[in-house]
Amino acid sequence: MHDTLSHFNTLVQELIEDEVVNPVAQHLPSDELFDTLDLDLSEDGVDNQTFRALFKDLVFRTTRTATKGFFNQLFGGRNEKAVLGDLMATVLNNSMYTYKAAGPMIGVEKVIVEKLCNYVGWDRESGGTIATGGSLANFMGLLMARDSAGTKIQTQGVRAKMTVYTSAESHYSVSKNASFSGIGRENVRKIKADDLGRMRVDLLEEAIKEDVENGFTPVLVNATAGTTVLGAFDPIDAISKICKQHDVWLHVDGAYCGSVLLSKTHKHLINGIEHVDSFSFNAHKMLNVPLTCSILLVKNASHLHQSFSNEAEYLYQTDHDEFNLGKTSLQCGKRNDALKFWTLWKQVGTNGLEKQVDKQFELADTAFRYVSNNPDYTVYSFKNSISICFNYKSIPARQLCTLLYEHSTLLVGYGSFRDEEFIRLVTMNPQHNTDDILNFFRTLEAFVEEHASLFEASV
Numbered sequence: 001m002h003d004t005l006s007h008f009n010t011l012v013q014e015l016i017e018d019e020v021v022n023p024v025a026q027h028l029p030s031d032e033l034f035d036t037l038d039l040d041l042s043e044d045g046v047d048n049q050t051f052r053a054l055f056k057d058l059v060f061r062t063t064r065t066a067t068k069g070f071f072n073q074l075f076g077g078r079n080e081k082a083v084l085g086d087l088m089a090t091v092l093n094n095s096m097y098t099y100k101a102a103g104p105m106i107g108v109e110k111v112i113v114e115k116l117c118n119y120v121g122w123d124r125e126s127g128g129t130i131a132t133g134g135s136l137a138n139f140m141g142l143l144m145a146r147d148s149a150g151t152k153i154q155t156q157g158v159r160a161k162m163t164v165y166t167s168a169e170s171h172y173s174v175s176k177n178a179s180f181s182g183i184g185r186e187n188v189r190k191i192k193a194d195d196l197g198r199m200r201v202d203l204l205e206e207a208i209k210e211d212v213e214n215g216f217t218p219v220l221v222n223a224t225a226g227t228t229v230l231g232a233f234d235p236i237d238a239i240s241k242i243c244k245q246h247d248v249w250l251h252v253d254g255a256y257c258g259s260v261l262l263s264k265t266h267k268h269l270i271n272g273i274e275h276v277d278s279f280s281f282n283a284h285k286m287l288n289v290p291l292t293c294s295i296l297l298v299k300n301a302s303h304l305h306q307s308f309s310n311e312a313e314y315l316y317q318t319d320h321d322e323f324n325l326g327k328t329s330l331q332c333g334k335r336n337d338a339l340k341f342w343t344l345w346k347q348v349g350t351n352g353l354e355k356q357v358d359k360q361f362e363l364a365d366t367a368f369r370y371v372s373n374n375p376d377y378t379v380y381s382f383k384n385s386i387s388i389c390f391n392y393k394s395i396p397a398r399q400l401c402t403l404l405y406e407h408s409t410l411l412v413g414y415g416s417f418r419d420e421e422f423i424r425l426v427t428m429n430p431q432h433n434t435d436d437i438l439n440f441f442r443t444l445e446a447f448v449e450e451h452a453s454l455f456e457a458s459v
């Protein structure tokens, strides 16, 4: 282990130094991948020296997500306090399904869940789990909703005609999950969004009423806290009233921005969160924990047991169910995704997490003001969002993003809303500062100027 650790330390050191000089890894087209890197596996292993050389190649050519060049997705940065926990989870290699197999690590996950439930404003009936991702956390929310609606699917299979409601701007996992759960993609009602990208509550209520008249059982309303493209927040408080009236489970998909829960300044964006049935968010997005760390919280924890518990004598041999997390989980073997969140939270406190979230909004404000005050930019996003959506001159977003990628200049993506396509800059990395954000724009502008011939049709 000693050699491996020192190899690891050296390699990480080299990578971090290189990242400063080369924030974007040299572009490697997928059709050249296997010719460029030795990824092949063979009967015999390779010697140490060969391995180290090709492993370094692989690491150095891999997309860099912790640098000043990465704005592509809803994660980014490298928080060393959280990385420590993740590395140790790998070294310890526990499975979180039982107390016997994970010991005090169970307490680590339980403390995180309990604390978060307190911040939501829930009492001791509440609970939760760490799922394998935001999509899967949404799936668990949907399954609890389905099972609690008296559809008897768990024992008898699908018989009822069920419906799910979500905004047209919500994440694609909602439809996918409807297909897994026996509800069916066609029974997902995509409710139109208003001009700011938020679900229209009037249309939601109309849709529920119409479905009930037509003999459907509405099982779930999925509200989004931070839509994937615009970062819009559905009006949870108003939606919760409709759900109560019609007795429908309300899940909030906060994968992207649900972490505003921990910010006194921005928590108002999820006003009414205490009235929902389940709430999920990705600590690997706004909270900067390494992938994946997806939290699912439930107002009444008994639903977790009702939907996910199964007897298994060969597994659950000791301790109370409360400490055997496999009983409230979709999977059997369960990675310790809690420790990295805990090592971060323990060291910086809730105040530190709050600062991270607030910082992201400050960086977003810098970016928003930059594009708003510059006539070369057209702005498509709105206040209270860390997704800054814009176009530069009249260059098609997808062309500019692709060229920036192919020239190893910047990683940023594009999205669309109401037939307009635009670049989406996400100020997700709290290690960035104002200058890094301004530098993004300077780099983009310099790139367009330098490669003017590529953009002739548009500039």
Ligand SMILES: *Cc1c(COP(=O)(O)O)cnc(C)c1O
Residues within 6 Å of the ligand: 074, 132, 133, 134, 135, 136, 170, 171, 173, 224, 226, 227, 228, 253, 254, 255, 256, 282, 292, 294
């Ligand atoms: C990222 C995201 C998801 C999916 O989370 P994964 O962890 O990538 O599965 C779901 N919903 C929203 C709104 C997201 O932004």
